[in-house]
Amino acid sequence: MEGAFTKGVLSHLSLLEAKARSRKTQPQQPSRVRELKAKAEALMRQRDQLRAEMETHQHLKKLRVSMDKRCTQEEDEEGMDEDSEDSNLLRLMARHTQLKDLLHAYDVIGGYNIVKTRQGKGVCVSMATAYEGVYFETYNLEMDLKPTVRISRHNVPPFIPLNNLAEQSNMQAEIRTLLDPLSQHLNAFAGRKQQLKLVKELHKSVEVMESNVLCSLLVLMFTVPREKTAVLCSLDYSDCTRCLPTRVHFECDDKELPDSPEWKKYRSLLMETPVHKALITMRKMGNIL
Structure with missing residues (x-):
């Protein structure tokens, strides 16, 4: 009797489980x-x-x-x-x-203005120069593309080493290998030229003793107010792709002044800051007129 009861209960549970599965699958x-x-x-x-x-x-x-x-x-x-x-x-x-x-x-092409010429056989590249958000001269290169890439005409200043840059580039495969370094030279020149102009406009007491067309050499004369000593300052821009000098040298009758801690700081200032801004700082500190 107990086995039959157990069997009946199990069969009833199986029936209920089958009905539950049926209800789950139908919806x-x-x-x-x-x-x-x-x-x-x-x-x-x-x-x-x-x-x-x-x-x-x-x-x-x-x-x-x-x-x-x-x-x-x-x-x-x-x-x-x-x-x-x-x-x-x-x-x-x-x-x-x-x-x-x-x-x-x-x-x-890096933002250069390039126009096709002679029905696609050549291109004219325009390169604008700027410094501190102000645009200056625009230079143009007319280049032949066939049979090889070569510069046919340009208005780049003669003191910019265009031929050397062309020889050092791989412009047959990538024209930017010429345009990028050329743009650096032109923009650095524009920046140095503008700095020289601002020195003359903003610092009337500073005398420009010497400069060249590339603005890679600048010699200024300051006057120290306390001793009324004249100081000759030479700025050498040997890296023509930069607007900052690579060497700054002071000369004056006071032999100890150029090597003093204060003027060593000014030497570093002139090498790290555009010259017209560095002179403003030096004048505020009372070291030049």
Whole structure:
């Protein structure tokens, strides 16, 4: 009797468990179907979007080819309805992608303005110079691209070592190996030149005794107010890619003054700070007139 009772209880529990499983699986079936339908609809929308993008891309590609021909050969676009809103929209989109490509190229070449010349056989590179947020002269290089890359014309000052920079560069493979160091030389020259101008404008009591066209050498004369001693200051800019001197030397009748701790600090100041700003500090400290 006990075995039969146990068997009956187990069979009853098995029946209840089967019913519970049935209740759990039945609601899940419609949910799974809805999930698959939603996924299928999303895939169809994605397919339609990709088709539209492919068609637009083909139209843009044709327009880009037509616009490039018009820019180089000055020919009219063929097969376009000027009064069509769709064609005008596609033309604007093509122009937008063309400008994006130009901006990308502008970034790749480091911000230099490059214009094609002689139907793509050459380029003209414009290099603007600036110092402390102020723009100065713009220099131009006209370069042949075929059969080899070479400089044909330019307005770079003769004291800038352009030929040496070209020889040291690998411009046949990468034009920036020439443009980057040349830009450093030109901007450093503009900076030194501007500093010299500001010295003359801001420090009337400081006499400019000597300078050269490259502004790589500058000799100034200060007057120490207490002793009324004249101090000759030589600034040597041997690194022509920088606006700061590599060597500063003081001379005066007082032989001990140049080696004093105070003037050693001023020597460091002049090597680390633009000269016109360093002179302002020295004047505020009461060491020069």
